Amino acid sequence: MSTALDAYIRTNRQRFLAELKDFLRIPSISTLPEHRPDIDRAATFVATSLSAAGMENVEIIATPRHPLVYADWMHAPGKPTVLCYGHYDVQPADPLDLWASPAFEPTERDGNLYARGAADDKGQMYMHIKAVEALGAANGTLPLNVKFLVEGEEEVGGASISKYVAANPDKLRADVGLVSDTALYAEGLPTLCIGLRGLVYLEIEATGPMRDLHSGLYGGAAPNPVFGLIELLAKAKDAEGKIQIPGIYEGVEQPSPAERESWSRLPFREDDFRIQEVGAPALVGEPGHSVLERIWSRPTFEVHGIAGGFTGTGSKTVIPAQATAKVSFRLVPRQNPDQVIRAFQDWVRANTPKGIRTAVRVLSASPGLVVDPNHPALAVASRAFGEVFGKPTVFIRAGSSIPIVGDFAQHLGIPTILMGFGLPDDGLHSPNEKYKVENFYLGIETIARFFEQYGEREQAV
Numbered sequence: 001m002s003t004a005l006d007a008y009i010r011t012n013r014q015r016f017l018a019e020l021k022d023f024l025r026i027p028s029i030s031t032l033p034e035h036r037p038d039i040d041r042a043a044t045f046v047a048t049s050l051s052a053a054g055m056e057n058v059e060i061i062a063t064p065r066h067p068l069v070y071a072d073w074m075h076a077p078g079k080p081t082v083l084c085y086g087h088y089d090v091q092p093a094d095p096l097d098l099w100a101s102p103a104f105e106p107t108e109r110d111g112n113l114y115a116r117g118a119a120d121d122k123g124q125m126y127m128h129i130k131a132v133e134a135l136g137a138a139n140g141t142l143p144l145n146v147k148f149l150v151e152g153e154e155e156v157g158g159a160s161i162s163k164y165v166a167a168n169p170d171k172l173r174a175d176v177g178l179v180s181d182t183a184l185y186a187e188g189l190p191t192l193c194i195g196l197r198g199l200v201y202l203e204i205e206a207t208g209p210m211r212d213l214h215s216g217l218y219g220g221a222a223p224n225p226v227f228g229l230i231e232l233l234a235k236a237k238d239a240e241g242k243i244q245i246p247g248i249y250e251g252v253e254q255p256s257p258a259e260r261e262s263w264s265r266l267p268f269r270e271d272d273f274r275i276q277e278v279g280a281p282a283l284v285g286e287p288g289h290s291v292l293e294r295i296w297s298r299p300t301f302e303v304h305g306i307a308g309g310f311t312g313t314g315s316k317t318v319i320p321a322q323a324t325a326k327v328s329f330r331l332v333p334r335q336n337p338d339q340v341i342r343a344f345q346d347w348v349r350a351n352t353p354k355g356i357r358t359a360v361r362v363l364s365a366s367p368g369l370v371v372d373p374n375h376p377a378l379a380v381a382s383r384a385f386g387e388v389f390g391k392p393t394v395f396i397r398a399g400s401s402i403p404i405v406g407d408f409a410q411h412l413g414i415p416t417i418l419m420g421f422g423l424p425d426d427g428l429h430s431p432n433e434k435y436k437v438e439n440f441y442l443g444i445e446t447i448a449r450f451f452e453q454y455g456e457r458e459q460a461v
Contacts, residue, residue: 004138005448013441016130021106023122024115030066030089030156039152042088043067046150053133055148063160066152074145079455081145083174085404086125087154090117091429098431111437118435119426124180125150127440131447143455147174157364158403165407176377177408180443182420185396186267190385193418195397196405198331198368200340203361206323213319223355225323226308231353233325236301241285243301247343251334255297262395263292277424296397300330330399337365366403371415377454381417384449388442
């Protein structure tokens, strides 16, 4: 990295952090309609920041739901193009009483920045913008071509950006995508994620009697939709954690021996994972598979919540007329989301309890994927990451889903570099979400170095 670039990043560290704090103060909660004005404020903040960083053709693009932000800088002929992605929307902060400091008033403690969205994904996405700014300010130009596409619906399924990518392949044409929405495997260990699980998110509605009923008058005869959902969902997995829905394991591939060997060299201790990250008395899951296999390379089925009936203070002896459950599947590469959905719908119909009617609604669906480990950009990213952190880069998978990676692969035909700087204990989607301040700075430096080296060594296709 050039002396001028290093000096610019070092000199502007506090300004970069102050700007990030302003960004984090915007409660851009995508799932709550009352925060739509904050969504618009966050989109404007991103657009303004991109313009200030030297990006051109900056647009706030209206969609049926929340706006996208696009920008580009295309003045490096013969050089590759990187398409940077991030999201400015965040999860709700509830329960608020569990936060040690206000969720939307960023607070520094013990070298960490605490706020909703600090790591997921405002802090990480903002590193891309600051890396571009630093390169342009230090060198007067960029070493390659850059495009940005930033969304405000990642936390609610990303439907708008998926449609936009499919409809605009020429505008978004690039050689590789860059996403910083993952974590280092361990603090100080440079990590590139090369595999993601997909996500199928569903809602099951169960109905029973035509109205809420008095349990004293009708209990023992009237079907109960809440209990019906419990009975149904209890059949989805056996006592050892194996999914019992026929066809659900079709297409599942085992990790390669080389991948398993690399995982065995990671600094992973099952007890540390259980105590420090999960905080439970025991771990669960399919027998015959290691913990890393279960969270990275095996499909899962989870129940996220059941609503129905009476849960207020005091008592109300009611048999509810309706209940709803939110459930999801995490899919691994080669599994077909549509096939999984059909299998689940068939299973629900076959196993719905007597007296209960059920309906399944699909809220989102995206496949899992593995990034080609032989792509030249991945080697450059690995080298840049290792140089900044002073250690060899490790390769992992992630059990989570980033739908845009599949959209880039399907519609643009490009791989995505998953270069994240979070930590496993950052508390994403939880109270007291945090982001290590030094990782914010290291991320800016690493991304800038990746841009420099990729621009030098890889020509556009």
